[in-house]
Amino acid sequence: MALKDVVSGVRNEEGISTVLGILKQRYGERFQTGQAFREQHSHTTSYLPSQLPDGVVFVESSGDVQDVVKLCAAHHVPIIPFGTGSSLEGHVNAPSGGISVDFTRMNRILAVNAEDLDCTVEPGVTREDLNTYLRDTGLFFPIDPGANASIGGMTATRASGTNAVRYGTMKDNVLSLTVVTADGEEIRTAQRARKSSAGYDLTRLFVGSEGTLGLITSITLRLQGIPEKISGGVCAFPTLKDACDAVIMTIQMGVPVARIELLDERQIRACNAYSKLSYPERPTLFVEFHGTEETVSLQARQFADIAAEFGGDSFVHTTNPEERAQLWKARHNAYWASRALAPELGALSTDVCVPISRLAECVAATQDDIREHGFLAPIVGHAGDGNFHVLLLFNDKVPAELEKAEAFISRLNQRALAMDGTCTGEHGIGQGKIGYLEQELGSALPAMRAIKKGLDPDNILNPGKVFRF
Amino acid sequence: MALKDVVSGVRNEEGISTVLGILKQRYGERFQTGQAFREQHSHTTSYLPSQLPDGVVFVESSGDVQDVVKLCAAHHVPIIPFGTGSSLEGHVNAPSGGISVDFTRMNRILAVNAEDLDCTVEPGVTREDLNTYLRDTGLFFPIDPGANASIGGMTATRASGTNAVRYGTMKDNVLSLTVVTADGEEIRTAQRARKSSAGYDLTRLFVGSEGTLGLITSITLRLQGIPEKISGGVCAFPTLKDACDAVIMTIQMGVPVARIELLDERQIRACNAYSKLSYPERPTLFVEFHGTEETVSLQARQFADIAAEFGGDSFVHTTNPEERAQLWKARHNAYWASRALAPELGALSTDVCVPISRLAECVAATQDDIREHGFLAPIVGHAGDGNFHVLLLFNDKVPAELEKAEAFISRLNQRALAMDGTCTGEHGIGQGKIGYLEQELGSALPAMRAIKKGLDPDNILNPGKVFRF
Known part of the structure; x- marks a missing residue:
């Protein structure tokens, strides 16, 4: 900011x-x-x-x-x-x-190649529309930013979401684009083959270019098979560091978690109040596994062992869709639960991402900062990627409050940069982070x-x- | 060519x-x-x-x-x-x-961050040197082009190899670069965080730019945990189409094969002759699974079921390292076995890659072409990616032979392009494919x-x- x-x-x-x-x-x-x-x-x-x-x-x-x-x-x-x-x-x-x-109005699904696990869509198709359309094919598109964004916008901002730890971000899931460049010509950046070393990677250059290099007119996306089984679970830890250490170990051991989300104790308290739940009010991981009956139960066992090693509560998980939704309810309602803490205030989401080994340190220092400055600011993290959001609640109509918020965000971004992290894991630069991009990648700006x-x-x-x- | x-x-x-x-x-x-x-x-x-x-x-x-x-x-x-x-x-x-x-001489390993599963190396480090260095950390770098190439060269050409079906190509495994640009300044393309949407993706732009945009001076790479267990196996199929259909089904069902390589019947014959082996002389898949004892045996069972569905022989596989090496011997010696078919001839490797649904058709049409024109030309494919190499053996000292080879390669590349494929899955454009890049991505060349x-x-x-x- x-x-x-x-x-x-x-x-x-x-x-x-x-x-x-x-x-x-x-x-x-x-x-x-x-x-x-x-x-x-x-x-x-x-x-x-x-x-x-x-x-x-x-x-x-x-x-x-x-x-x-x-x-x-x-x-x-x-x-x-x-x-x-x-x-x-x-x-x-x-x-x-x-x-x-x-x-x-450019919201047509132009092709679904089920055998190749890909599809081509116009930019106005939203991720939810795409997944509704795909349901009968047994395939799905995994990238899930908070909003029901358009595929074009998600491509332009290099979006990701809770599934990125397993399925990557937009950069990993766009195979090819058509783009109208500044001269009004339409170009195609790549063929549909899964792999290519044919010339400059224009696909990846346009992904995340935020509309500044061309207007995307169609997107060819990788798709995934809908998992035979999905297992979801929850586990509270004594400290934030324990939770983060469990995440690091899970990633290091190659357990293919589909989602591994961190909610800090304040966020959990907010969720309990909002949805009348009774999670232990401690740092908590929400975990999801995708696979077959056999593989998800194996992964759940592997994760339970890791969690136990770091003092986690006994890992509660289920493949029953209703029970799973119930277990994950806090995560799904996190944003609204936070807003409900102070409905009269404005909200602002930060977006740093650090190497995973620094996640605990970065979140803990940020919590200290929040406490020290008296902010109301729960934390939700895509922990497997080292990416977390502070939802800063403050009165954005009061200049002094806005200034205080700006100073907090500046400290947070500096903290992440000092840990070899980025000021934006998935939201992009836009206008709000122009100054931080200069700090983060100043040497590369002349090339950009x-x-x-x-x-x-x-x-x-x-x-x-x-x-x- | x-x-x-x-x-x-x-x-x-x-x-x-x-x-x-x-x-x-x-x-x-x-x-x-x-x-x-x-x-x-x-x-x-x-x-x-x-x-x-x-x-x-x-x-x-x-x-x-x-x-x-x-x-x-x-x-x-x-x-x-x-x-x-x-x-x-x-x-x-x-x-x-x-x-x-x-x-x-720029062959230092600058940092290994085991907790983050990444490392930073100078461009002259070779992939084998890197993996030797990493062995004690329990980590490895999976990208394996045929040669013991340098990491800098692999980055510059967007290399891949047999592991790409599971671990991706260089584009998926480079986190950040330092690059000296044409003005002699050194820039850094990204921080070390796993995920970022901070500005243009210069990392991916330099990956595959073949030294034409800058000189890479260091590379930060993603690493993988060395699998607890590796299981390797072999399976012959009645026809090429059956083998390819088994590959498609394996990929579609989300079985996380680490390698799935196709050798055509001529390649198998060459291997049998060269290494005194007795593989059935039919199209054959060489498969490898990475995981734990439990997951690799599960994956092997899943693959065996798929193979059976498409008329494959009973799937022979093992986790014993010596037996595994023996089973995979034909694949490892494929290049030299082919060269031994006619040691007096020159050899040239093609590199098309097509959407996987077209792989059987593309390989079969290419075999017909080989037969029709009387070439000596075995085929090895990274089948899971839709990428295959024809090793064309011919007398490159005789202009008429060279011309015949050029015509063959042109037909092969046209065939791949017509199937929405690329003229190069992993070798790059260099000088030899400049004309084909024009055919493949002509609309994008002004942007490049x-x-x-x-x-x-x-x-x-x-x-x-x-x-x-």
Whole structure:
């Protein structure tokens, strides 16, 4: 969080006005300039102030995208791609105005190749829609950020979620993309083969480029077989360090956990209060295994042994779907349970990720900081990846409170950087973390800028995001 | 294979001569211009003609690399990074002359973080050296191309090998890099955290960039725990299609095979003759499982059931290391067994990779082509990835034979491209596949060129590779 990084760019009034006129004529009701549409397409899910686009175009095909990009390029007007607007760092704000390209109507599933465990979708398909569609094929797409985000947005921000420890992040699950570049041409980054060493890895370059290098028009994704059995369980530990040590050992021993989530004692207390549960109010791991009857029970036994070694309670787990949902209830409701602690306050989610050996140390130091400064701030972590979120609850209407929150986030990010970690495991840079990216990868910024300049010399693609350009 | 793509660039005689003089003075015995050194550092492992660098500098530190790059940049002299010279597509040739930067002496293991399952090495460390070093830690690095390649070279070419079906390729196993860019600055592409969405994925951009965007000076790698148990086995099938169908089913059912290699009947015959073995002379899968006693035996049972379903012989497997080596002998000796079929002929390895559902069809059509044109050409495939190599044996001294081989490779690559496959699963583009990359990803080449131009505007980094620039 760094409000100083949210700059307002220079507006090209003449170009914008020309483009608005042409889009209105060309797209009719598919182009909207009303205040409500513009507000809805600026940043609404974060602490960052909204910066409205001048209009919103609802594209329905690659051809539309090419058309809009060519028009905006000709008149040097910014283009801001929009999926569901669930990103957290101001990614869809329009600091220099321009056109929001809404992908909601590009929501077709173009192909499912069940034998190859892959599919190709348009960017507006949401992860939940995709999984509903796939259910009958016996396949699923495992990446699960908190929101029901669009696949296009998840690709653009290199999203992940609770399953990443087993299935990786978007970078590991995108096989190929089609992308409309700043010149309005559509390119394909790779064939559908599982493996390739054919030229530069443009697929991975566009994954996580946050709309600043091109507009994604289709995504070919790896899929996974729906596990025959899923086993879920819960285990409380005496201390945070014990819980983290159990995670490290689980990963080191190669136990293929599908999920291993850490909730700190404050988060557990919040969940107990919110959902009338009675978990022991200690640091707790929520664990899930995917496999066959045999393999999940084997994994559960392996994990139980590890947990016991670090003083964990006896590991309660089940393959019964209802019981599993009950066991995992605290994890699923964590966000709302935290918000309920103080419904009148705003909430802000941090996103550091550190090498797993430093996780306990980083979380503990962060808890100390929270206590010392009197924050209300539960912690939920994707512990297997070393990634954790502090949900900072504070009155974001009071400048002094906001400043205090900014200082806390700065300390947290510095702490993670000092441990060879990152300021963002899965949320991306957007506007809010531009300053932290400079601190984290300053030496690499000239190379990032050179790439941006090579691919978008006029800086029309989502300007004002990722870095100062 | 496309000799027409091996062009000789324009030589900057004045710059080269200046740089030679300065390097001689600065590096003494660490700079060599003798014919033998220069020949050894041009391309010796492929059918492509050698194009010698003007001198070879043996760098010992990042500082040396920066120094050499700054010097060459100032005088517009090409720089060709050199690991072990085991690449296959002319990657280390010097079509415009210039300086070969030999990384052999940058072979330190800089850090092993056992708790985090990662390590950081200099580029000259070979994969075998790394694994020897790691043995006592209980960890290993799984990527295993045929040669004992350097980690730097493997990173630069996005290498893989037999373990990729389980552990991925270099793109999945590099966490972070330091790289000296064309301006002589050293950059770091990522922190050591397992997961990040901090800015453009430069790590993945440099992986597979074949020395054309920067010189890699250190690599942080993911490591794996050495499996408690390894089980290896062999199974012959009535037809190639049956063998491939068994592979598809194995992958689809999520059986976590560590290796699943296909040898066609001709390759098996060659192995039987070479090593005095008596495998049934039919398409055969060599399979390996990594895990605990319990999980490998479970996996072996799952695979045996699948194999039986597709008419496979009864699946013979063992966890005894000596017996396992004996069972897998044919696979390990495949290359030399093939060469022994006609020791007087040259050999050339192709590298297509297709979506796994098309593997049987692609291999079968390729076998038909081999038969029809009377080639001696056994096939070995990393079947789980859809990647296979035809070892084409022919008299490369006879122009008509070379032409016939080129035509065969062209048909093979077209066949793979038509199936949404790639002309190179793991060998890279180098010089030999420049024309095929144009066919495969033509729409993306302007973007690749824009990136190259952004990062190396004077084209001094390994010029004449990957694409025409």
